Amino acid sequence: MCRGLESLPITCLERAKELKARFGSFLLKQELNFMGLTNKADKLRVEEALKWRVSFQNLLAHKDGLCAFRAFLVLEYSEENIAFYLACEDYKNTKSASKLCAKAKKIYEEFIGCDAPREVNLDHETRTITKKNLEQPTVSCFELAQSKIYALMEKDCYPRFLKSTLYLDITRQLTP
Secondary structure: OOOOHHHOOHHHHHHHHHHHHHHHHHHHHHHHHHHOOOOOOOOOOHHHHHHOOOOHHHHHHOHHHHHHHHHHHHHOOOHHHHHHHHHHHHHHOOOOHHHHHHHHHHHHHHHHOOOOOOOOOOOHHHHHHHHHHOOOOOOOOOHHHHHHHHHHHHHHHHHHHHHOHHHHHHHHHHOO
């Protein structure tokens, strides 16, 4: 299993960025095909896709919007943010106390802990509070960290998504 980009030599990372720049539009079209959005024009109405522009919450609430946003974050190398957010949403819906503890540990190790494979960008204070919350896991123990990542995506990733060729291509394909 890949432990992250930081384990690759810098020349590999530079080459990957160069290839992404060269083949970006091709990769984007392949990603849209993979998501099924290019063939879904009849199912996904333009009004729905345009609602994604109204608010970040509208985007996340729509299945295809979430899928498109996730694809965008993959292309931006920041998919861990939405993965963490969704893991926290799933965690909050956990009913069993025994599963709560195991899920909390898994989320912490995957996204927050030292050398986490999909580490999210959190300040030291938030990490410390979250770690303390895990001593007695409750459904709200990730609330602070989740709200910070949500705010980061809303202020940074979401505006870039709305300007991205991925979103613009989706809306163009849906426009009659």
